[in-house]
Amino acid sequence: MGNVEQVPNGAFKLLDSVNDYEALVARYDNFLFGVLDVLSKLRARGKRILFVTNNASKSRRMLLNRFQKVGIEATEDEVFSSAYASAVYLKQVLKFPTDRKVFVIGMSGIEEELDCVGVQHIGGSQPCDVSVQGVDFSALLQQDVFDDSVAAVLCGIDTQLSYVKMALAFRYITRADATEPVKSGMQGGGCHFLCTNGDVTFPSNDGFWPGAGACWAGLRDASKREPVVVGKPHQPMIDTIFASHRDFDRARTIMVGDRLDTDIKFGANGGLDTLLVLTGVTTMSAVTAQDAPAVPTYVVQSLGDMDSVVADYLVAKHAFTPITLGGKPGDGFHFTSADDMLQFVTANWRTHFVTQDLSTTPILALFEKRPFFLLVGIEAPLLQRWQRVGSTERLERFVVQDDATLYGAPNILDSGSDSDDEQNTSCVVSDVSNLSILHRSGAIVSTSHPASDTALAAILTQCQLRIANTFPTTDALYAHLDTLAIPSSHRLRPTWDAYFVSLCTLASLRSNCMKRRVGAVIVRNNRVLSTGYNAAHACGVL
Template identity: 40%
Template sequence: MPSTTTVPQKLTTVDQYKTFLDKYDTFLLDCDGVLWHGSHVLDGILDTVKFLRENGKQLVFVTNNSTLSRKNYVKKFEKLGIHASEKDIFSSSFATAVYLRNILNFPKDKRVFVIGESGIVDELKEVGIETCGASDTGVVMAHGDFGSIEQDPTIGAVVCGFDININYRKLAKAFTYLNNKEQNAHFILTNDDSTFPAPNGVFPGTGSLCQPLVAALKRQPMVMGKPNQPMLDCFFSNYHTDPARTCMVGDRLDTDIAFGANGNIATLMVLTGVSTEEEAVDPNQPIKPSYIIESFGEFAKVGQE
């Protein structure tokens, strides 16, 4: 089991790549910065994915983005030329559905109030959980409308993800349900990224959008996505892979590598994204990957020998 305090091993030769690959059967792969940048797939990725799958490795794509269902992620992957089926995709919205169904045994007679997009609604529907709230967009509210926001005893949880159509009515309803101590509804956040990158700049993310509820309720949500551990617990509860032979691959120390390291699985950091090798080996920086490699596309070289 890798320790977070040891010095990371840099993989630089094909022999080292082989030895590394022999140790793991399953790779959890962060996407942006590992597989692609925006809509540009990185060098060697397509060949690496093909080679690893041909050699019996399981690749699971892990994303904090809750806005798409796995069904729609498959389409996004296909567009980029990477074949994927739904079982290869582990998103924070699917993880939330798994959590509600497998871990919380969410009651059949309760509904989930969603601040979020179709990814959450579709994944909850897929596991048989009824939702409400997500379609309440584009409304113009007046101060006389507060009377229309009432308690709803059918709400068993509030799930918040990224919602580009978040509004006061949604926040006020979520607050009303969660502020009812007797109702004791779960408060779940799909991920706590404070910002996210769009093509023309950085914008407020899910971790920021939920803050009105946190401040008004003085209550913290259960957070699903990387680097939080519920996402990894849900992964193992759903995939049943051997943690000792599972490796998390990512480009960010504070999310991807922390996610794997905190969950006591091996971690491989790639240098094609946000974090640098200098940061990874800095003795004052506490999060250490087990391994470092220039890019995930390097593994294609093993198949070319």
């Protein structure tokens, strides 16, 4: 297995890690919180972005409509679906005759893309009124049903898949001379067998469902013919992209996705560097497994972690300098031990720093001893976090993992049958409760991936500042952070009035008055002369 570089979380660290690339190829299905901002920043840096999906149920026009609804900027020539690639492959590579037809097992997205390139088709979303009685299949061979002008079968995901569709497709690809070249101006003869993509399942918030690969597997087994698979990670999709963008330099193009078997393998097959995003479909243990289908060039935990968004805000808007601990050096200052980092920020306490690499209770305790650090907690409602991560986990399992992260391993029996890898889906940890330590002079330290002996709920109770991230966009969160004035001198060091009021509050804790808690402090020229409780209200000093 090759070496994998693990990229720290955060939009700006991701941007820096791909800064040498001029183009990015991104898997599209669901975009997570913060990713839209990453795309926007990449565009601003002059990066060209293509969106690639194995989803054959939608055409490029349908995908662009969906993009617009969620605020993604894209043009039709930047979107590649397996439906479009299949249509292009038929038209440009196979030179499919204009007088022949394609029998479609699939949905309207395939039909629309075939129409766009001028390829005739039948089947697909068209209703099939033919029924089979017992073992009498003669109805399927009638001239108005079995079309001899069909010279290709194209199979994708079909939520209306039926035995009749399967039977007709089987007859087309097994008829006499079906493996011969397809010719124009004739009936019967050769018949291509193509499939949009090989994904046997696809994820949703409700779990996994059968995909296109499950729809055509029976045809392959029955006919003994191997289809040409067009979508990722196969060559036809790669050829389609680079035929449309001939000026792309593969050495300066990176593939970004969250599946090893399709996205990362696709990039590797195309001679591209790859970036794996651990959104829940793939875990780090799968990356390091000996039988991994492909090894990514880079791995990043998430493109939109909440702590990363706040850290990115401080870097971009308040010129904080990132500092890192362990692993490979990044931008800014890098330290091999927490002690070295602590010594450095102590000696440079007037400088603004930000880091996200403190993750254990003992390390946090070291930093909390310094008077110039502030612990900041970033939270969000559980359901909102589950929706943000786009997790393929059921909500019930997400809750179990969320509780384990907040309070430690629960003392309950798991009745599920999922594997350990699925139990430890990494996206749950990164988006549960992200914690930060803020240097009172401007250094932030965040912990988003704590050790197993660190309960995030306990740390949250120690936070001097807790941010509820219920905002729909990063811009809205940034606007809220502006109002908090995190780097201001008043937040980093309390005013005299705030200091004296805190002393009053402390004194009142000694009060044993049954009606009210009373505390007082007498001050002259910002110097404390005396404090009191209980009877302090009698002298009118507050």
